[in-house]
Amino acid sequence: MKKIHLLFLVFPLFIISCGGGETVEDVTEVIDSLEQTDEVDMTSNEINAERGYAVGDYAIDFSLMNIDDQMVSLSDYDEVKGFIVIFTCNHCPYAVAYEDRIVALDALYKTQGYPVIAINPNNPDVMEEDSFENMKIRAAEKGFTFPYLLDDGQKVFPQYGAKKTPHVYILKKDITGNKVEYIGAIDDNYGDEAAVTVKYVEDAVNALLSGEEPPITSTVAIGCSIKM
Amino acid sequence: MKPFSVIVAFVMGIASCGSNEEASNIGDKESSFERNPKEVVSDAGIDVEVFDFENFKPFIHQNDDKIHVINFWATWCIPCVAELPYFEQLGAEYPEIEVVLVSLDFPKKIKENLIPFIQKNNLQSEVILLDEPDANKWIPQIDSTWSGAIPATIIYKNDKSQFYEQSFNFVELEVAIAAFKN
The missing domain is CATH 3.40.30.10 (Glutaredoxin)
Structure with a gap:
């Protein structure tokens, strides 16, 4: 699992640094989803929890x-x-x-x-x-x-x-x-x-x-x- | 293991190609777009460029493989002022990261409040002022979840962007930028 992850990381690095073609976006999206950190997710959850009233409440x-x-x-x-x-x-x-x-x-x-x-x-x-x-x-x-x-x-x-x-x-x-x-x-x-x-x-x-x-x-x- | 090493070597070799040379322009404030401030307010040797939202947009949409940290603040905002040293520290310790402090001070108070603040605190990060009164039009273009409270921060690199309506300390900033390092 770890190896696969690293390979994914390394592969787009090479592409990004050289300008890349159309396939780059797909690969980087995979990386983005792999790289989402807990901290980032926690922030958005906190905001949701504190949302309070919506119109109609x-x-x-x-x-x-x-x-x-x-x-x-x-x-x-x-x-x-x-x-x-x-x-x-x-x-x-x-x-x-x-x-x-x-x-x-x-x-x-x-x-x-x-x-x-x-x-x-x-x-x-x-x-x-x-x-x-x-x-x-x-x-x-x-x-x-x-x-x-x-x-x-x-x-x-x-x-x-x-x-x-x-x-x-x-x-x-x-x-x-x-x-x-x-x-x-x-x-x-x-x-x-x-x-x-x-x-x-x-x-x-x-x-x-x-x-x-x-x-x-x-x-x-x-x-x-x-x-x- | 062997194929992996080969790929690493391959990548390291290629990393030096082309666009990466730009990354060595450490501390370079030149932006890759034409800056079009509606006004430049100068005092005490400090220039503050004032942008409307249309001309501010390029600051948050640069495609240059750099990590950009865009902090919305004002001199009168106490939690903003409290976290500014961490953004300054970030810029000092990571010269490859572009930190821009976007002041939402009242434009009329630039000479009275903002420039003296920059001077007194010897701010090293770039400070610009966003003057676009109809916030309901531009705030949702920054992030659909932003209530408009400051401080608020965008961290982005190319097409990947994260918005934070919160205060940061230095460790939190480092954690946040770590997600953008690859």
Whole structure:
């Protein structure tokens, strides 16, 4: 077995170094599959295990401390149609770049039944700037009009599958619970609000308010990894 | 055993042919494609080339038999900064590996943050800046599983590529590149 493996290894080396023909690809594919390491596979498994919600899943409720020292749960809200849950924080420049836009989203949609619920997923022991006290300070500075909750113990963000800040989950309330309708970014330009061409969150909530499906249900964007 | 030795000898003989000569260009930052930055920001004797995604793509699609390590980072990203020394060490200990540090710092902050950071830490790896605000368009082209969180790293050689949304230490980097050595 070992000998065969080595022969396979040696054979393509010679071909690759000399430019090779069409058959090279087939042989190197065999080598690639032989050479796949456990480490590589483990990485992808880890990612799968932490995937969290997909659009269409029902999100769990939680009970987290707000900056006004009161506990907040989704079930506290009787009269809403859904939620704009945003994992965000103080320290991340991408999150900071979106602060005013998050305030604007709450101003626009709270009265229409889709309030913003902000959750700081970071461990304050790792990131002092994201401590509960600093959350209170930042919220006051920026005039947050929405709950800004600390995911104390970091139990909530992994269930949602949040990977970074900012990371948005739009939930629509139905008879069963809070259904995930959109996962991703707020819009398509973090750096320059004036240059935004697609407002993913606004488009999604507007569609839900008209009884339609969001036109785009998931997006990705650069963000700060969650500090554990 | 005998046929095996013959093949080894055969291969060793051929290994010196043709394209392998390129591998001796140690530390050579010249790339095999035409670089087309949309802007070059210079300060304190340091040039940072700024690329949009279209012109960044060649960095992750070189077919030159070299191992390329492409690390996405930013000066404000604490876990990114924490792992940078290992990428620097990789470049120093394995000069045949091309390490490129792709900064996702805000373009407006290059002179204020990025260049002073490069200077202060005396970064030896090549640093470029990727400026493409609509991340939802380009992130999936890097890897379909990438959430967009940084740090993130691509290791590739020719058509073989692996994406990592994780932090590395030096041993983990060595293990990861070992899979690309043959």
